[in-house]
Amino acid sequence: MSRPPRDFRLLEGTVIDHLPVGTAARALELLGLPRDGPITVGINVLSPRRGKKDIIRVEGLFLEKHELDRLALLGPDITVSIVHDGEVTEKTVLDVPERLIGILTCRNPTCVTNGESIQTVFLRLSGFPYRFQCAYCERVSGVGEVS
Ligand SMILES: [Zn+2]
Structure with a gap:
């Protein structure tokens, strides 16, 4: 199997991964995106672990708690990674609060x-x-x- 392409490299920002297929557009809407920074959106991206997914990478965006809570509603096990200097510094699996x-x-x-x-x-x-x-x-x- 070939490695996934690295063309979406993010320097500072947020990666929203493991979005259920078909929810990327809704996620952008929920977050009021696009704003100023560049965004790459992957739809029907093959995931090595669980079939297909959507993924969004947003340069210069760091989400607030209320935004994470809204995103979590789109599906189970969505992950949000914070990227600084091109490296993931924090990765969270979203959970819907009680x-x-x-x-x-x-x-x-x-x-x-x-x-x-x-x-x-x-x-x-x-x-x-x-x-x-x-x-x-x-x-x-x-x-x-x-x-
Ligand atoms: Zn009511």
């Missing part, structure tokens, strides 16, 4: 979080595919319905 605060929006039109400026709170009920329950109105939703 309580998501201010991340999701409740689709129940009569939910109190939609009428007032209250931060939403959702409890995660299951592993992937994730299901969430609004802590205010108790409505249960899949991730596509609330993010």
Whole structure:
């Protein structure tokens, strides 16, 4: 087997890897990308361990906690690597927290979080595919319905 190409080399920034196939565009949207820096996106990239994946490399971007929490919703086992001077200095496997605060929006039109400026709170009920329950109105939703 040939080695993967090294044409996406990143000097300073973030690699979002093991995105489920088909989620790269959604990930870019969630993160408000592109911004100023260069980005390379790989779609249907062969992964030696688990079939195909999407991957995004963003020069000059370091994600905040709330951005990581949103990204984690796209699938299990997404990894985020921080790169400095061309070397990975930190690698994290994303996990969806048990309580998501201010991340999701409740689709129940009569939910109190939609009428007032209250931060939403959702409890995660299951592993992937994730299901969430609004802590205010108790409505249960899949991730596509609330993010
Ligand atoms: Zn609600």
